[in-house]
Amino acid sequence: MVLVVSFLWSQPVCAAALLLLSLSARQLPAQDRTAVTERAELLSLRDARTAALRLDPAVRSAKEAVVVAAARERQSAAFPNPSLAYGREQTSRVGQSNAQDIAQIEWPLDVAGQRSARIVAARLRVEVAEARLAGSTQAIDAELVRVYIEAMSAEHRIHLADAALRTAREAQRVGNERVRAGDVAAYVDRRLRLEVGRYAARRAEAAMQARAAREQLALLTGVSADRIAVPTVAPGDTASTAFTSLLATMLNNLALPSSTLAETSDSLVGRALAARADVIGAGREVQAALADARLAARERVPMPALSAGYKGERVQSGASSGVSLYGFVAGFSLPLPLFDRRVGAVAAADATARQTGAEADLVRRRVTREVTEAFTALRGAQAEYALLQPFAGAESRLALRAVQAAYAEGEITLAEWLEAVRAWQETELTLLTLTTNIAQRRVALARAAGVPLFSTLESIR
Numbered sequence: 001m002v003l004v005v006s007f008l009w010s011q012p013v014c015a016a017a018l019l020l021l022s023l024s025a026r027q028l029p030a031q032d033r034t035a036v037t038e039r040a041e042l043l044s045l046r047d048a049r050t051a052a053l054r055l056d057p058a059v060r061s062a063k064e065a066v067v068v069a070a071a072r073e074r075q076s077a078a079f080p081n082p083s084l085a086y087g088r089e090q091t092s093r094v095g096q097s098n099a100q101d102i103a104q105i106e107w108p109l110d111v112a113g114q115r116s117a118r119i120v121a122a123r124l125r126v127e128v129a130e131a132r133l134a135g136s137t138q139a140i141d142a143e144l145v146r147v148y149i150e151a152m153s154a155e156h157r158i159h160l161a162d163a164a165l166r167t168a169r170e171a172q173r174v175g176n177e178r179v180r181a182g183d184v185a186a187y188v189d190r191r192l193r194l195e196v197g198r199y200a201a202r203r204a205e206a207a208m209q210a211r212a213a214r215e216q217l218a219l220l221t222g223v224s225a226d227r228i229a230v231p232t233v234a235p236g237d238t239a240s241t242a243f244t245s246l247l248a249t250m251l252n253n254l255a256l257p258s259s260t261l262a263e264t265s266d267s268l269v270g271r272a273l274a275a276r277a278d279v280i281g282a283g284r285e286v287q288a289a290l291a292d293a294r295l296a297a298r299e300r301v302p303m304p305a306l307s308a309g310y311k312g313e314r315v316q317s318g319a320s321s322g323v324s325l326y327g328f329v330a331g332f333s334l335p336l337p338l339f340d341r342r343v344g345a346v347a348a349a350d351a352t353a354r355q356t357g358a359e360a361d362l363v364r365r366r367v368t369r370e371v372t373e374a375f376t377a378l379r380g381a382q383a384e385y386a387l388l389q390p391f392a393g394a395e396s397r398l399a400l401r402a403v404q405a406a407y408a409e410g411e412i413t414l415a416e417w418l419e420a421v422r423a424w425q426e427t428e429l430t431l432l433t434l435t436t437n438i439a440q441r442r443v444a445l446a447r448a449a450g451v452p453l454f455s456t457l458e459s460i461r
Helices: 015-024 028-039 045-055 057-076 114-180 186-221 240-251 265-275 277-298 343-391 394-408 414-449
Strands: 083-093 096-108 305-317 323-333
Touching: 045 114, 045 186, 057 114, 083 305, 096 323, 114 186, 114 240, 114 277, 114 394, 114 414, 186 414, 240 414, 265 277, 265 343, 265 414, 277 343, 343 414, 394 414
Parallel strands: none
Antiparallel strands: 083 096, 096 305, 305 323
């Protein structure tokens, strides 16, 4: 089986730029590394998550939505206010007068259970808001871990570029000695200068990619990109196993599906449908819509009111002192549904409940598709990694050293050396890309299956 990886060599570089880079290549890695280490501080994944949750507007909005829903739940439990009424009636005719003072309180009666239905609907809205907050938190967690892994991979890509550049410089040194000794033509020196420039350009490209990854991390966390450093292997350790071990150590602190995919796609789909925040939120939304429909139906029942109070009356005739009468008043009132029978409100609430149910089915279908696609992508990446892994690592480094020694001894040509170095770098870069993809796809599968990446979620209140 032949693995062809051409993305690294797809862009031509002009000879003048290569020569310029070859002249400055000896200072470039050291300057970049010094500039970063002087300003940067190691940003752990958990610290990055804390900063991202504090900064992310979607999480902050979801938190406020929970506060709003909780406040509305408290409001829904309030009883209707009584009404206080006072009236004075005074009449008179020739020689006679009559004055009445009436004070009464009117209390509405919730005979249809409107208040209890309103409380149930409001409580379900709180659960919907909490589910959305959990979904927003898990979404930013997954995006943060993905970008963090990308930043770690970009740093290791720099190490691989440094190793290739060191190899090219060593070959250039050997070539110069052989040219001075007259063993080879001056073409070898010029060709190696171009090759050093090529690897210097690749190193500069890797540094730009690492910078871009740190800027993405800075965008999520609010920390300056110049002050961000992520865990990385020792600069001289270009082994794929070293990066894999470092990445595995970081991932072990997260709740991820097994890298061996012990679970089946169907079991992961079942877990997602039972645990994903958006599925739970959609289900609660349906229940809340049904509660709103029940409330709308109960609001068709008129709310009667009882009234009770005090009445005082004074009757005076001519010059006499008059008579004062005191007592109580009681009453009952019932709104007449003549013009507003709530027919439209009930129909709208029922239709909203059906619409919400259809949207919940759509969410479940989308989740099923996301889990299946994430599962298939991870399995494919692992299969490709298993095919390539025997050709990389310690064996490839030993082969590269053997090629370098053979070139130094004059046993192989320059073309053979160039082909061997390129094959080594392409293999290592491909393995690094696959390792990164597998880690990111495990994160994507955990997100799709509704598995929280971190053991504890920040408080939603």
